[in-house]
Amino acid sequence: MARLSYKEQIQRVREDAIVEAVNRLLATKGYDAMTVDEVAAEAGMAKASVYKHFASKEDLAAAAMVRALDRAVAFVDGLREQPDASPIDQLKAVAGWAIASQLEGEMPSLPSQNSALSNSLQANEAYMDRLISLSNKLSIWITQAQTSGQISSDLPAEMMLYILFARACDPVVGMLKASGMYTNEQILAWVTATTFDGVRPPSKA
Template sequence: MGILGKISFKDQTFRLREDAILDATSRILAGKGFDLMTMDDVAGEVGISKPILYKHFRSKDDLVGAAMIRLIDGAIDFLERLPRDETAMGRLRALLAWALRVRLEGGLPFLPSTSPHVRDMLTRNLRYVTRVLKLNGTLKGLVREAKKAGELASALPDDVILFSYYSRTCDPAVEYLRLYAKMDDQQIVAHMLEVCFHGIATRP
């Protein structure tokens, strides 16, 4: 019996509705950004009233924080479910591919890099900060492991590699490739991985 089978129908309904709210929030944030998004937008997207929405989240800040926490949790869970014998480089490639797919599906808003208010709000959110530190620590360990294996440039500082890796998740090239090059999602992900890990120069 799954976890939903162990809780009441009322609680199941509450959790499913909360997931729908967070899904809608991610889509709206990806399209409109934090400043333009309203609680009315979210309620309308889900098909619920604002009073019901406020039973789940007290404010837009709380709602956005929960959406970002769920996103980080998704990344951590994805890494933990990869095969144990997967290499560090393989894990880095797989996670970036996952993030790009989530983004292409409209579920990856890049709020901390685009909104000072959201960045400040999230730095005060202990649950979010704890998860980000966990993910960052894991990825930094993978970068070091991949450098030792000779798969990443050993002369580059870890943080240069790591923040360059993060930047690929919000590279506007993704939208341009979809809109102007008419590439499908699979092609976009493959090309973005190639650019991230091998660059655009010819190799001897």
């Protein structure tokens, strides 16, 4: 039993290495440009070994997304332990976390259009469970924020959710970063601010 547990630990470590490599590659090159050979090289093992742990490239992407969603859920659960914060501030914190993750190169992003990959993801229980769980938790804050007039009730609640997911892979972040003229803190502040308040000048108090 002790031996088996040790073996399982080794296996777990190697799987973690794979998923981390996938996460990095998805964050930088994207799904299509990522090759399983690269994944194997980054994880420090042979390609065939990767396929012993994951059945397909799509499964690799799904595993990375599951991990990212787990991180998101963990962050949200952390926020929920401060029930005195207003819903809008909670949502801002989530957006900020997502943008910061992208700036750090830790946010995997998939093509929103690839139907084959989308289909395999939607058939993936682990992925869907976490996606729905995260959506539900965020939707509570969204509804509260709309009820209390912190965000517009003219918009469908869904849309606020989509906006948060979209900001997690917003090309504006990459473009600002690529310009090399701004710090990560500035980019984070600007993208968060425009997400919630638009591009208008702050109204004078």
